[in-house]
Amino acid sequence: MIIKPSIRQTGAASEVLDILGVGFGPSNLAIAIARQEMAPELSTLFLERRATFGWHELMLFDTATMQVNFLKDLVSFRNPRSHFTFVNFLHNQERLASFTNLQTLFPRRTEFHQYLSWCAAHFDGRVRYGTTATEIETVLHNGELLFRVSAEGPNGPEHHLARNISYCGGLRPRIPFPVAGEGRVSHGYNLLRDIENHAPDSHYAVVGAGQSAAEITELLYQRGARVTAIASRFGYMPADDSPFVNEIFDPEQVDVLFQTPDEMRSKIFEMHAATNYSGVDLDLLKSLYAEWYHDKVCGKNRFDFKRMTRVISATHTDSGVCLEVEDGLKSTRSTLTVDHLICATGFEPRSVLDLFTEDLCRRVRMHESGAPVFDRNYALDMELDPGLAVYAPHMSERQHGLTATLLSNMAVRSGEIVESIVARRARPFTTRPEREIANAG
Ligand SMILES: Cc1cc2nc3c(=O)[nH]c(=O)nc-3n(C[C@H](O)[C@H](O)[C@H](O)COP(=O)(O)OP(=O)(O)OC[C@H]3O[C@@H](n4cnc5c(N)ncnc54)[C@H](O)[C@@H]3O)c2cc1C
Structure with a gap:
């Protein structure tokens, strides 16, 4: 019809x-x-x-x-x-x-x-x-x-x-949890504009475990900030750009994938998620770890990694932004207040x-x-x-x-x-x- x-x-x-x-x-x-x-x-x-x-x-x-x-x-x-x-x-x-x-x-x-x-x-x-x-x-x-x-x-x-x-x-920036109030919560997509008005030594929470989250954490850290990274994984995982796997991006693969049955195609994407934004460049990951370790040596402790943790909600308060977080390892919920929250939580077309x-x-x-x-x-x-x-x-x-x-x-x-x-x-x-x-x- x-x-x-x-x-x-x-x-x-x-x-x-x-x-x-x-x-x-x-x-x-x-x-x-x-x-x-x-x-x-x-x-x-x-x-x-x-x-x-x-x-x-x-x-x-x-x-x-x-x-x-x-x-x-x-x-x-x-x-x-x-x-x-x-x-x-x-x-x-x-x-x-x-x-x-x-x-x-x-x-x-x-x-x-x-x-x-x-x-x-x-x-x-x-x-x-x-x-x-x-x-x-x-x-x-x-x-x-x-x-x-x-x-x-x-x-x-x-x-x-x-x-x-x-x-x-x-792509359009995506924040996957509710945010009440405005002014202290940014998507990483607008970071360079939004941090202009922040004190460099602010306490930030950076949510996400992909390349952008790691880049943002490094930038804030280098500016002198205190950073609490919140990730639903155990740690930042390296991006896989090894040659056999990288063939998934070859132009010839478009024909192959286009003809592959839906279920198998989804399986392939799931298996290769680390080739995309969700993995972190290995050099960046190592240099972040080295900076964090050096800070520890100097007794500064400006970096905290909350692993297997997800944000339930964010609410603006007079003194900052209050996050309700769920620790997947302990199955507990708690709150955390920071000066600013940066969401490196991805995009959608x-x-x-x-x-x-x-x-x-x-x-x-x-x-x-x-x-x-x-x-x-x-x-x-x-x-x-x-x-x-x-x-x-x-x-x-x-x-x-x-x-x-x-x-x-x-x-x-x-x-x-x-x-x-x-x-x-x-x-x-x-x-x-x-x-x-x-x-x-
Ligand atoms: C920080 C960052 C780094 C990235 N790095 C890489 C990388 O290294 N390698 C890689 O392969 N990919 C990377 N990407 C992925 C990215 O999607 C591509 O690099 C690229 O930007 C896609 O180009 P595009 O033209 O489709 O979209 P965009 O670059 O987003 O351009 C879309 C344009 O459409 C305009 N627009 C939207 N709606 C309208 C409308 N209604 N009317 C008029 N204009 C409109 C927008 O203003 C925008 O300029 C990165 C993405 C980000 C966010």
Whole structure:
């Protein structure tokens, strides 16, 4: 059964875009590059909420390094001869020789941010910064079924028509327990902004056991803070980036995982959780331990690790923030008051369905888990004219694997998406939607 859309007619002369991108982080930047190199005839526009390009700037700690080999930049695995390789960026900045002398495959995040900003600057003319997409619907425009994207820009509301939407809205910070009051509880995602007003020797609780939790703990500790780390594990566990296991991030594995039955795929992800954010870089883990030990030697004891412990709730008080915690080893609950609580408790993908009208939402095929279903090329499986598509690659971890929210496979994935859009464009569909709708149901 095809559901009839509630279609509005629009006749205004307006550019119909081949690709309207929502968000201009690394994912859509990789798509902008792939389109320029593979299909420059496709018209594009990207809407980005931020005022300028940025990549998690409030977590760009000076010493934080990439969790991915720099060869997994935005293009190399698809087109190693591209202008947009990390190596060409270094060459352009006259740093290729000195970078090589570092003998590392894992640059600092600050440098990768420079690389991404350098790439993004090439597309300034096709990005509307300071513009937030607010709604996506379908409309009939001069007899053609199209997407209409509403947005709030610097000059007020605006609307764009497109055949394909590339929604790469990224991740949203998540805090998995209730917080009453505000001001003293931050998600690690905003750390560099929030700690500006904190006394460096404050007492912090840092909740979480992954890479971000360890990086935050180190940063606060180096600033002179007292840190109580709260983790639901026995200790920080090392990230596994050993070669056999790391193959899970290879582009070829997307096909394998996509065809694997659901149950087996979930099992594989569970077994390989330590390859992702939840593991900590071994060097960082060791240096944290060494700093803590040195403090102990000096009698300072500024670090406390509450293992197998989870936070039940956080409540602001006059003097700080009071945490109710459950010690899993002793099966007891207690309270702990600190000056500030930092939650390194992870992220969840922003969903394009939040922007869809009700009618459009009903057209998306959903899996029994509650997640939307995607095709192999990262387009939502929707009851819609085959000439139209919504791509949302970061939402498809369940089907495409752990690379969905990571940089690892962006080069190849963006090429696949552009190829898929070119293939859709080749379909003749000028007035077909009206006929299909007329015959439906
Ligand atoms: C601190 C940190 C470090 C990381 N390090 C690594 C790493 O080393 N290696 C790795 O592989 N991955 C890493 N990641 C994972 C991360 O998801 C990817 O690096 C990358 O940011 C994904 O790119 P993206 O474009 O999908 O999402 P994002 O970078 O989050 O970009 C999404 C963009 O969409 C915009 N946006 C959202 N909604 C709207 C809207 N409605 N309208 C307009 N604009 C909108 C946002 O403002 C944002 O700019 C890290 C993540 C974090 C938080």
